[in-house]
Amino acid sequence: MKSKQIPVEVQHLIQIIDESYNNRAWHGTNLRGSIRGLTVEQASWRPSPGRHNIWEVVVHCAYWKYIVRRRILGEKKGSFPLNGSNWFKRPTERTEKAWRADILLLEETHQSLRNAIAGLKPSDLKKKPFGSKWTNLQTISGIASHDLYHTGQIQLLKRLRK
Numbered sequence: 001m002k003s004k005q006i007p008v009e010v011q012h013l014i015q016i017i018d019e020s021y022n023n024r025a026w027h028g029t030n031l032r033g034s035i036r037g038l039t040v041e042q043a044s045w046r047p048s049p050g051r052h053n054i055w056e057v058v059v060h061c062a063y064w065k066y067i068v069r070r071r072i073l074g075e076k077k078g079s080f081p082l083n084g085s086n087w088f089k090r091p092t093e094r095t096e097k098a099w100r101a102d103i104l105l106l107e108e109t110h111q112s113l114r115n116a117i118a119g120l121k122p123s124d125l126k127k128k129p130f131g132s133k134w135t136n137l138q139t140i141s142g143i144a145s146h147d148l149y150h151t152g153q154i155q156l157l158k159r160l161r162k
Contacts, residue, residue: 009122013140014114020144020151021110031061031106031147034154040099044091045161054157055090057150059102063088065109068143069116071129072136081105113143 006014019025022032035043035058043055052060059082066080082088082105091098117140125137132139 006118007120007122009125010117010120013117013125013137016141016144017110017114017117017147020147027148029151029155031151031154034151034158035103038099038158040091040094040096042158042161043099044094045157047157047160052087052153053090054154055099055102056087057154057157058106059088059090060086061147061150062102062106062109064146065106065113065143068139069109069113071132071139072120072124073116074129 015023019027020030022030035054038054043058044053046053063080063082063086069075070077070079090102120136125140126135128135129139134142
């Protein structure tokens with residue numbers, strides 16, 4: 001069986017989201033690298049009341065990967081595994097198992113987004129999803145920037161905790 005050839009423009013987008021998430025890149029730490037080895041205590045620490053912790057940032061990033069995938073595929077709302085949107089209070093259960101489950105959620109949503117992007121044609125990149133001001137190209141490159149923005153926040157939270 002012949003495998004589908006991914007267009008070079010789409011390959012570049014996959015490279016960009018992978019570098020911001022888990023592949024080595026010139027800019028340094030990526031999102032996955034920023035949380036590698038963190039304990040539940042480190043992930044759930046807050047710099048002050050009402051501020052987000054690393055755990056919440058991780059789930060927020062998973063949610064927006066889901067949103068981007070949903071938009072570029074034209075899917076309906078409602079299939080994210082957690083109730084709510086955007087920011088999710090964490091931890092609901094302060095255990096290593098719960099923390100690892102949310103890291104797995106981030107990994108799964110990244111892979112799902114990656115697979116959705118791999119299925120796009122170059123002409124799809126110029127399209128604006130229904131109800132969006134942004135093209136698929138802008139949305140996909142934006143999610144890479146989103147990952148790196150929050151990577152910086154995580155790195156700062158780790159330093160503040162010390």
